[in-house]
Amino acid sequence: MKRVSYAGLVVITLLSALIIMGGCRATQQETGGIEGTVTDINGEPVAGMGVSIVSGTTGFPEILAITNEDGYYRIGSVPPGKFDVAVHDGEGNRIGLESSVVRSGEVSTLNFTIPTQEVSEEAKLAEEWKADGLFGDREYRGETKYGDYEIRWASDDKYLYIGIRAKTTGWIAVGIEPSSKMKDADMVFGFVKDGETTISDAFSTGAYGPHSPDTELGGTDDILEFSGKEEGGFTIIEFKRELNTGDKHDKELSNGANRIIWAYGSTDKLTAKHTRRGYGEIML
Numbered sequence: 001m002k003r004v005s006y007a008g009l010v011v012i013t014l015l016s017a018l019i020i021m022g023g024c025r026a027t028q029q030e031t032g033g034i035e036g037t038v039t040d041i042n043g044e045p046v047a048g049m050g051v052s053i054v055s056g057t058t059g060f061p062e063i064l065a066i067t068n069e070d071g072y073y074r075i076g077s078v079p080p081g082k083f084d085v086a087v088h089d090g091e092g093n094r095i096g097l098e099s100s101v102v103r104s105g106e107v108s109t110l111n112f113t114i115p116t117q118e119v120s121e122e123a124k125l126a127e128e129w130k131a132d133g134l135f136g137d138r139e140y141r142g143e144t145k146y147g148d149y150e151i152r153w154a155s156d157d158k159y160l161y162i163g164i165r166a167k168t169t170g171w172i173a174v175g176i177e178p179s180s181k182m183k184d185a186d187m188v189f190g191f192v193k194d195g196e197t198t199i200s201d202a203f204s205t206g207a208y209g210p211h212s213p214d215t216e217l218g219g220t221d222d223i224l225e226f227s228g229k230e231e232g233g234f235t236i237i238e239f240k241r242e243l244n245t246g247d248k249h250d251k252e253l254s255n256g257a258n259r260i261i262w263a264y265g266s267t268d269k270l271t272a273k274h275t276r277r278g279y280g281e282i283m284l
Ligand code: HEM
Pocket: 173, 174, 175, 181, 182, 187, 189, 208, 209, 261, 262, 263, 265, 270, 271, 272, 273, 274, 277, 278, 279
């Protein structure tokens, strides 16, 4: 019988461990992000500019981040790779292009300096928010897609404006800042039936619900305006509320990243479980 020496066994074991670790490392790649500011040549922040990835060494999310009053933007859920990132104004003119490397689980910084004269007030991405069941071209300041679910957002000093759209004729929902799974999420559900939109300001008391209306939990209904539309197999829900409603069943939203959960169901029954759900963030 062939004998394998002890040293040989150690080498084989180490080699196997290295191969396994290498394999693990390949599967441990986490998404990261790109953040930064857009300023003009005088160092002044430029709000209302659209920043998006236009090409990359790997697949990238189709996220359009809009700079806030501090000129700040952030693109999340970016896999490791090298990307070309463009800045454009509300008229679609490209006014900056830079590249950035994203490493596993890290957020890289990419700042843009753009010539002042190229940014006219009219070209900024801003349009008054309207509860009309339509996503205007410049109505929202940020948007993200999770498969067939899309969320758009905007905010000012006092209010939050949200638009959600999903490929369903059933309910669609967003949950803000859960503690774990669905628990403690400040939820807003909506659906359209026979042309009429119903919305519910709810709160999930458990990890998998229930999510009763705030009013049944001793709170208040804080949706100030809303609308919805069902078209071509898609449902859109838009709503407005205060960033800080004062109701303990609503989460206060702050500038920067706010965690969300999203979901949609196949029917209008609000107690029927989702067909799709997931995690994400909105960047105010
Ligand atoms: C309509 C009633 C709902 C019911 C009965 C329900 C029930 C459940 C159940 C049983 C699970 C665990 C199984 C699974 O992962 O699919 C789950 C997970 C989840 N649900 Fe819901 N859900 C409801 C509404 C919502 C809403 C409105 C949202 C978001 C706004 C949501 C977000 C999530 C998320 C993110 C998970 C994954 C949690 C994890 O990481 O395991 N759910 N839900």
